Amino acid sequence: MRSNRMGWGLLAPTLIILGIFGLLPFFYVIYVGFFDWNVFSAEVGRQFAGADNYRRLVFDEEFLGSVGRTLLFAFCVVTIEMILGFLLAQTLVRDFPGKAVFRTIYALPIMIAPIAVGATWKLLTIPGFGLLPYYLDKWFGIEYQLGSHSGQAFWTTVVMDVWHWTPFVTLTMLAGLTAIPKEPLEQAQVDGANRFQVLRFLTIPMMMPVIITTLFIRIMDALRVMDEVFLLTGGGPANATRYIGILIWRVVFPQTNYGYGSAMSLLVLYMTLVLAFLLFSVLSRVGKQNTSEK
Amino acid sequence: MIDHTKAVSAPVEHKGRKGFLPMETNLFDRISISVYIFVAICLLWLRFIEPLGPNVIYGALLCVLLGIFIVRKG
Secondary structure, eight states: OOOOHHHHHHHHHHHHHHIIIIIHHHHHHHHHTTEEOBTTSSSOSOEEOTTHHHHHHTTOHHHHHHHHHHHHHHHHHHHHHHHHHHHHHHHHTSOOTTHHHHHHHHHHHHHSOHHHHHHHHHHHHOTTTSHHHHHIIIIIOOOOOTTTOHHHHHHHHHHHHHHHHHHHHHHHHHHHHHHSOSHHHHHHHHTTOOHHHHIIIIIHHHHHHHHHHHHHHHHHHHHTOOHHHHHHTTTOSTTTTOOHHHHHHHHHTTSOBHHHHHHHHHHHHHHHHHHHHHHHHHHHHHHHHHHHHO | OOOTTSOOOOSOOOOOBOOSSSSOBOHHHHHHHHHHHHHHHHHHIIIIIGGGSOOHHHHHHHHHHHHHHHHHHO
């Protein structure tokens, strides 16, 4: 029998780090989710609560509302980012004067920390001081009130996220576009295919792995959005932008309700996993159908 | 001597199979699907069935049986 000792030895540091920093906290969160643990409660320490946290969770209007808002937010930002990113990648793949400079400037938002993005957008949107309320009022006559208009607050967080993460989508799409072989595309054009047909039957199917990967990364990020929105709106007005990340933060830190917060975190993880699984199944099937059609 | 003319492939085996689930799955896929269904049914049970009487433990037992069925026949 062939010995795998050397292989396991080389893998060991990675597995140990993964175990300590990845799996252990995960199982600890599952464990804590079954306890009532509030440092400011009358009972000292953790009290076993069984499924009580989950029982409370499924009836918690605030939690269910924030799940709905987070899903809506994720749907809006991911859809816009994927379409915009793909179109911009199609533009950037061609040569034009100043392309390198534009690409560098365009990629700058990804390098900014989310907390700085939130602070920047906060400065941009302060009524009576920020550029956005000023120009919206001057050019379109729109009264922009981030602190009191829930619709405006929601869409501002969407625009902020799109501004922050579209360059990332563009760069990954660009990497995918430059990596696909040119021969099939040229052959299709010689055979008389128009640009839309080339895009629909060749470019998109060949880029499917990149599209799926980018989609997963963006969905996971969008579902756990927290810092930039927290700095911009603080979850308000009322609870219009209280996404699940902000709600968990409120439950775990100011309210120190660790058990309930852990249960919420687990449900968000579950939601992300199921969404990723369903999307992967559907997209893989679409990819296979496209390959068999060809 | 190493034969460089032979095609090299990673020693990874995908033992997928087709059961009653609408796709080819390996053991890990079927366990994942069972866990997803377990959580979903338990949460729905807590929300809609438990207020009528039956404890969630019955739902969990049902899910375990369903999980075994999925892992074996899925």
